Amino acid sequence: MDSPTGSATQSDPGRPLHRPRVLGGHRPALSPSGALVRHLRIRASRRALATRTVLSIAITVGVTTVVATPAHAQTFVGCSTAELNTAITNANANGGDTLFLSPGCDYDYTAAFSGEDATPTVTSPITIIGNGATIQRDPAATNAFRLFDIGNGGKLAAGGLTIKGGNPTGDGGGILVESGGTLNANGLSISGNTANRGGGVELNSGSTATIRATSIDGNTAGLAGGGIDNPGGSLTLNLSKLTNNTAGTPAVGGGGGGYDQDDGTGVITATIISGNTSAFAGGGIDHDGGPLTVSASTIANNRALGVPTGSNHPGGGGIWTGAFNASETTTINGTLITGNSATSGDGGGIRNEFSGGLSLNASTLINNTAGDQAGGLYNGVSSTAHLNMSTITKNSSGTAPGGVYNAGTVTNTLSAIIANPPTNCTPSPNPVPGCIN
Known part of the structure; x- marks a missing residue:
């Protein structure tokens, strides 16, 4: 690239009065009329060179090879x-x-x-x-x-x-x-x-x-967590499917056909948990410890078989939750829980046990069934269930009530418990606020 070397004067009209500013030690080229030429090809080649430097380059000098390693x-x-x-x-x-x-x-x-x-x-x-x-x-x-x-x-x-x-x-x-x-x-x-x-x-304890x-x-666990087992790790599950997984055997029982959490944390969002089976409890989810939050999800058509028969606390076709292994809280937001069954147990949709803490917010329990009590929600001794702007309807059970059984504490804020055969909430040891039978 040639550029002017002499000083421009009024007697030399073919040159500009002032030289272009020199950038980075390189003078820009001028057209025959003195206009600045933008060297697009040169700029493009520099970009290509920068791109090529990402790759490994081997330079051989005599017997010595120098390798530039990519980042x-x-x-x-x-x-x-x-x-x-x-x-x-x-x-x-x-x-x-x-x-x-x-x-x-x-x-x-x-x-x-x-x-x-x-x-x-x-x-x-x-x-x-x-x-x-x-x-x-x-x-x-x-x-x-x-x-x-x-x-x-x-x-x-x-x-x-x-x-x-x-x-x-x-x-x-x-x-x-x-x-x-x-x-x-x-x-x-x-x-x-x-x-x-x-x-x-x-997920082992301490994993993420x-x-x-x-x-x-379509995965299988001999004991727990057919799809995912979390005894103490940290799980974030988004926009996914846990489907057709199985946990446990008739001889030993087992929990969490889709997901099992014994401790640690679980955050499940916009996920379908469907068609899973547990031999004993928690067809979709078995939650025994640590905080669990389920939001904007669907928990459908899962089964808890309740075997071996005679064992305590079977059920929770959709979700079984309780502080069995460690303290726990369960928060369910904007989630549909439907078509789940506890074939030989309680709580077709949800069973909350062992002083568990459950919050059901803007969610729906519908068309769940239980062989024993509470096709919708079974709230066990010393457990607490907060119902907030939710609906529990069209659930059924072999023994009344079909909607909500309460042996602990239930609070109700603008939630509807309706049309659950054989009854909505009676007989229960403790009253369910806002429930009309």
């Missing part, structure tokens, strides 16, 4: 389980990575990498872009293993991925999140996994999981 590594993973295991191992060793899986690939595991884990334990920040791939245990595999284990300090972010068929003898059939581990799932399908607890996902736009379907 965040990115690795394409070929369609084989060996390549995926190698990629996770390298990511752990290098402090993290983003792994792009082969589009539509089936990563079909026939054996565990270590112990009961198909893949190496995640111990660093790893992002998996699934591209519609499936990571699964081969149905012909002979040994038992889960698909993912997130260890202390590990952070797994994953999306666009199916996790299928895990079956360890321990907990967490699809994903186990250990204490100090973090799961961030967005757009996953977690299906057909089996474990003792947490058929789909197990944020699960969004994810389907957790």
Whole structure:
């Protein structure tokens, strides 16, 4: 680029009276008329150069190679389980990575990498872009293993991925999140996994999981938490589905067909919890400790079978809640609870026990059934239920009342309890304010 070098004078009309200001040590080029030329091609090439610097560049001088390492590594993973295991191992060793899986690939595991884990334990920040791939245990595999284990300090972010068929003898059939581990799932399908607890996902005490736009379907737990089991972690579940999961057996009972929480915290928003089954209590949700908030969700068509028969406190087709393991509070906001059943127990929609604290706000319990009492809400001894601008209607039970049974304390603010056969609230040990039979 040439630029003027002499001083412009009035006798030299072909040059400007003043030179353009020099920026960054480079003089701008002028057109033949003296106008400033904007070097668009040069600017574009600088942008391209800046983009290219993100990639790894190898410069060889003699026998010395200098490698410029990118700030965040990115690795394409070929369609084989060996390549995926190698990629996770390298990511752990290098402090993290983003792994792009082969589009539509089936990563079909026939054996565990270590112990009961198909893949190496995640111990660093790893992002998996699934591209519609499936990571699964081969149905012909002979040994038992889960698909993912997130260890202390590990952070797994994953999306666009199916996790299928895990079956360890321990907990967490699809994903186990250990204490100090973090799961961030967005757009996953977690299906057909089996474990003792947490058929789909197990959150150990001290773990954290944020699960969004994810389907957790058709998983099985031998004891608790067919879809998700949370004995003391922190769960945020948004815009997701917990469907057709199963917990427990007739011999040992079990709780939380969809979700089980023994302690820790749970925040569930805009989620469908439907078609889940528990052998004993809490067909949709079994909540035994820690705060739980459910908002703008649907809890529908879940079943608590109440077996083995003769055990105390069965029921809660939609939700069983009570301070069984630790102090708890349950807050339900703007949620529909419908079509749930406690086939051999109390509280088709909700059973609140063991001095539990329940707040039902702007929510509806409708068309739930109980084999014994309270198709809608069963509020046990010393438990408290606050009904705020909610509706409990068209619920039914084998023994009256069909709407609300109260052996503790119920408060009612502008809530309707109507049309529940055989009766709305009587007989109950304690009155239910605002209930007309």
